[in-house]
Amino acid sequence: MTEFSPRYLKDYQVPDYKITTVNLTIELDDTKTVVTNVMEVSKVGVHQRALTLDGEHMQLMSVMVNKDKLTASQYQLNESTLTIADLPEQFTLTITTQINPVANTALEGLYKSADVYCTQCEAEGFRRITYFLDRPDVMAVYTTKIIADKTSFPFLLANGNKVEQGDLSNNMHFVTWHDPFPKPCYLFALVAGDFDLLEDSFTTKSGRVVKLELFVDKGNLSRSEHAMVSLKKSMLWDEQQFNLEYDLDIYMIVAVDFFNMGAMENKGLNVFNSKFVLADDLSATDDDFFNVEAVIAHEYFHNWTGNRVTCRDWFQLSLKEGLTVFRDQQFSADMHSSTVTRIKNVKIVRAQQFAEDAGPMAHPIRPEKVMEMNNFYTLTVYEKGSEVIRMMHTILGDDAFKAGIKLYFERHDGQAVTCDDFVAAMSDASNTDLSQFKYWYSQSGTPELSVSDEYDAKSNTYQLTIEQNHPETHDKQEKHNLHIPINVELITSDNNLNQGGLLHSKQKTQTWTFENVFTKPVPALLGNFSAPVKLNYQYNDQDLNVLMVNASDEFNRWDAGQKLFAGYIKQLVNNAELELPMQIAEALAQVLNSDADNAFKAEQLVLPSFDEMAAAIDEVNPGALVRAISILKRFIAEQLQSKFIATYQSLCTNEFAKDGAAIGNRALKNVCLDYLALLDGANELVLNQFNQANNMTDQLAAIKTAALNDLICFEDVMVEFARQWQGNTLVMDKWFSINAMHNNENVVQRITGLLTHPEFSIDNPNRARALIGAFAFYNSHYFHNKDASGYKFLFEQLTKLNAINPQVASRLITPLIQFKSFDNNHQQLMKVELEKLSQLDNLSRDLLEKLTAALQ
Ligand code: ARG
Ligand code: ZN
Numbered sequence: 102m103t104e105f106s107p108r109y110l111k112d113y114q115v116p117d118y119k120i121t122t123v124n125l126t127i128e129l130d131d132t133k134t135v136v137t138n139v140m141e142v143s144k145v146g147v148h149q150r151a152l153t154l155d156g157e158h159m160q161l162m163s164v165m166v167n168k169d170k171l172t173a174s175q176y177q178l179n180e181s182t183l184t185i186a187d188l189p190e191q192f193t194l195t196i197t198t199q200i201n202p203v204a205n206t207a208l209e210g211l212y213k214s215a216d217v218y219c220t221q222c223e224a225e226g227f228r229r230i231t232y233f234l235d236r237p238d239v240m241a242v243y244t245t246k247i248i249a250d251k252t253s254f255p256f257l258l259a260n261g262n263k264v265e266q267g268d269l270s271n272n273m274h275f276v277t278w279h280d281p282f283p284k285p286c287y288l289f290a291l292v293a294g295d296f297d298l299l300e301d302s303f304t305t306k307s308g309r310v311v312k313l314e315l316f317v318d319k320g321n322l323s324r325s326e327h328a329m330v331s332l333k334k335s336m337l338w339d340e341q342q343f344n345l346e347y348d349l350d351i352y353m354i355v356a357v358d359f360f361n362m363g364a365m366e367n368k369g370l371n372v373f374n375s376k377f378v379l380a381d382d383l384s385a386t387d388d389d390f391f392n393v394e395a396v397i398a399h400e401y402f403h404n405w406t407g408n409r410v411t412c413r414d415w416f417q418l419s420l421k422e423g424l425t426v427f428r429d430q431q432f433s434a435d436m437h438s439s440t441v442t443r444i445k446n447v448k449i450v451r452a453q454q455f456a457e458d459a460g461p462m463a464h465p466i467r468p469e470k471v472m473e474m475n476n477f478y479t480l481t482v483y484e485k486g487s488e489v490i491r492m493m494h495t496i497l498g499d500d501a502f503k504a505g506i507k508l509y510f511e512r513h514d515g516q517a518v519t520c521d522d523f524v525a526a527m528s529d530a531s532n533t534d535l536s537q538f539k540y541w542y543s544q545s546g547t548p549e550l551s552v553s554d555e556y557d558a559k560s561n562t563y564q565l566t567i568e569q570n571h572p573e574t575h576d577k578q579e580k581h582n583l584h585i586p587i588n589v590e591l592i593t594s595d596n597n598l599n600q601g602g603l604l605h606s607k608q609k610t611q612t613w614t615f616e617n618v619f620t621k622p623v624p625a626l627l628g629n630f631s632a633p634v635k636l637n638y639q640y641n642d643q644d645l646n647v648l649m650v651n652a653s654d655e656f657n658r659w660d661a662g663q664k665l666f667a668g669y670i671k672q673l674v675n676n677a678e679l680e681l682p683m684q685i686a687e688a689l690a691q692v693l694n695s696d697a698d699n700a701f702k703a704e705q706l707v708l709p710s711f712d713e714m715a716a717a718i719d720e721v722n723p724g725a726l727v728r729a730i731s732i733l734k735r736f737i738a739e740q741l742q743s744k745f746i747a748t749y750q751s752l753c754t755n756e757f758a759k760d761g762a763a764i765g766n767r768a769l770k771n772v773c774l775d776y777l778a779l780l781d782g783a784n785e786l787v788l789n790q791f792n793q794a795n796n797m798t799d800q801l802a803a804i805k806t807a808a809l810n811d812l813i814c815f816e817d818v819m820v821e822f823a824r825q826w827q828g829n830t831l832v833m834d835k836w837f838s839i840n841a842m843h844n845n846e847n848v849v850q851r852i853t854g855l856l857t858h859p860e861f862s863i864d865n866p867n868r869a870r871a872l873i874g875a876f877a878f879y880n881s882h883y884f885h886n887k888d889a890s891g892y893k894f895l896f897e898q899l900t901k902l903n904a905i906n907p908q909v910a911s912r913l914i915t916p917l918i919q920f921k922s923f924d925n926n927h928q929q930l931m932k933v934e935l936e937k938l939s940q941l942d943n944l945s946r947d948l949l950e951k952l953t954a955a956l957q
Contacts, residue, residue: 105946107472110416123241129249131203138231143191151186156232165195183232206905214359217294224474227286237285237412238517246277254293260368290367292355297322305346316355324379331394335401345405361908366403386798387764399429413517419466423486440655441700447630452712454480458547460919461954463574467542472950488633489541495586501531538584546574552638556621563618568610588628593620596651625657673729686740700765703772711881720924723885738776749773771802778810788814808843838875848883849890866909873898877916889930896934907945918955
């Protein structure tokens with residue numbers, strides 16, 4: 102087995118050399134692309150140390166220092182580095198390499214797929230293009246000349262502004278780009294191909310006109326408009342909210358079909374997974390439209406938080422990602438219902454980030470030890486990272502937070518900095534001590550708060566006592582008490598109390614006293630999810646009912662309902678015979694009758710997911726949990742059947758609209774459908790919705806309902822759906838996922854068959870995630886089947902993906918390494934597959950890191 106050693110944050114050292122300019126000439130060829138890289142290099146400080154450049158998966162053709170071509174004895178070359186000694190203070194280094202883009206199935210560095218050449222350099226892909234100091238604190242000005250065949254590759258794109266172009270012999274042509282902003286190499290990008298182009302422009306608030314160009318596969322222009330509109334909204338929002346203006350004269354976005362992640366913020370040339378660009382009314386769901394807008398915003402916002410100020414080293418990844426996720430979440434909240442947007446964010450943290458923190462890959466938002474950097478583009482760094490920024494926003498208030506951002510840019514524009522630098526700017530601008538708060542950056546794990554209270558009717562005082570607990574994490578880290586902002590609302594059944602506010606929990610145990618409290622209140626705790634923690638307080642059903650109706654904050658009303666459901670699901674896991682009280686149904690009837698907007702009502706009616714519950718229960722028996730959730734769901738469906746039918750019917754319309762109200766109507770309608778699917782008449786209802794649907798949200802809800810409830814119409818609607826959408830890869834991905842979610846004991850057989858479907862290809866990350874990922878992540882029932890067939894299926898696919906694309910394999914192994922959440926039987930079965938994987942002789946660094954952590 103190959104040896105890979107981890108790197109540590111504590112070992113950081115400034116580079117010995119700096120590279121100030123990079124002049125690239127790239128002659129594209131399927132299997133023999135030649136890259137000539139001319140760099141201006143100089144020593145940092147006075148020293149005689151050698152220069153060691155990173156480089157892998159390529160062929161070194163020549164090395165030149167100034168005008169001297171080096172012989173092989175003048176440098177040292179191994180698998181991943183090139184070392185040159187005896188160098189002058191300052192010199193021109195010219196390195197020529199040859200690479201094979203077609204063979205690059207890992208999709209890191211320069212690769213060719215679906216007739217497009219494209220790069221992905223973050224985190225460490227540039228070292229697959231040329232030898233370089235591949236670390237974000239080495240920043241250079243890039244000039245890039247691309248040469249390729251003119252007919253096949255009419256568009257040759259790179260960062261910055263186009264400075265030259267022309268024809269060459271043999272039908273070849275070239276384009277040269279210059280990016281005036283010094284940048285780390287992870288922001289380098291190149292794209293070559295033939296596209297349809299959507300053009301627009303944006304005038305910044307200081308009056309500069311920026312050209313906007315969106316490149317999509319031929320024939321997809323009609324599906325690119327929403328992305329362009331989203332881009333312009335993002336540009337305006339960043340000016341209005343943070344006074345941040347775009348800086349180059351052109352902003353380009355390219356949508357590609359083969360991409361490991363969502364998108365990439367390369368300077369002036371974003372590369373996107375087509376899934377987060379293309380959308381039209383017939384083929385995209387309301388969620389798709391939402392997500393396209395959010396990812397476009399995210400990448401645009403990186404131009405300041407990421408590109409103008411970047412990370413000193415990769416341990417600081419959350420410096421740009423946590424902050425940029427926070428910014429995109431605030432943007433989405435401003436564009437849509439802020440409560441519903443917040444609920445979406447919170448569900449991800451509670452269901453998935455909590456699970457990560459409870460599993461073998463637990464790490465702080467600023468990790469201290471990394472073997473493969475690509476393994477740290479995690480829910481912790483991104484989503485918990487955003488929660489940490491949000492807590493600072495909550496503690497400081499919007500004005501002081503924005504003053505902190507302003508100071509951060511005044512101090513650090515053009516630099517590569519650390520999370521400490523960010524917190525220092527926040528602290529200095531607001532005169533706030535954040536020293537204890539900073540433990541959020543270095544501490545892994547989900548804190549747990551135990552809350553107790555006492556009401557004294559004589560003195561009309563109410564006391565809240567909050568205790569912090571920090572359960573041990575897999576990394577065995579020592580824990581500190583954190584500064585935890587806790588939003589509290591005190592609610593009474595007669596709704597006459599208006600007290601509460603922000604509590605700052607800093608010690609192990611603290612008590613707060615509220616005066617002039619004339620009736621015993623119910624505390625709404627952690628309003629708007631003011632901190633990423635678990636909370637224990639003994640609510641009874643009546644308390645939760647009071648909160649569901651009387652909490653002034655919508656989020657708190659939703660959260661109280663979730664707590665009510667979660668309590669019963671937990672009881673049902675242990676006792677499926679439990680008699681459920683009518684109050685549950687009555688509370689939901691109140692929700693249906695309320696005058697809240699329909700998008701919010703829909704959220705209030707949805708039960709906590711399997712993952713959310715699994716994160717809240719020890720040693721889950723997956724079968725029992727699936728059953729518990731469905732018992733509660735059936736009870737609600739039966740009790741409220743006539744209301745669900747009436748609501749469903751009132752929301753059926755022939756007109757299609759895309760405004761917030763119409764989106765909310767569809768959401769509520771499809772939640773009703775989801776309940777009604779458990780009762781008599783489900784098959785006709787679903788079939789009818791499928792046949793009548795004039796949009797993807799409704800059509801997809803129909804086939805999903807058929808799959809999850811294994812309805813008689815399932816096969817028919819799936820055949821019809823595939824007939825209608827064959828050739829549309831993004832829609833076919835939805836179809837693959839629904840197949841994988843089929844709630845039927847033959848599902849493994851079904852998806853095994855689909856591996857050879859003409860539209861499936863395991864090489865494409867979107868396809869792999871759609872079929873294999875959807876099964877492992879979302880078909881909780883059959884993935885965890887007692888016969889281990891689900892685990893074995895995943896093992897087989899991971900064996901293939903490990904060789905093809907380690908990053909994709911490493912994402913998809915997640916449900917297996919979280920075995921500790923499950924009961925002993927399941928743990929043993931899951932471990933068998935992990936042991937088998939660890940025996941592979943070509944095990945990638947990505948999987949090795951996770952397997953080592955999981956099996957240690
Ligand atoms: N910086 C990108 C984003 O957050 C993510 C790219 C990460 N890619 C990777 N292969 N690790 O938008
Ligand atoms: Zn990002």
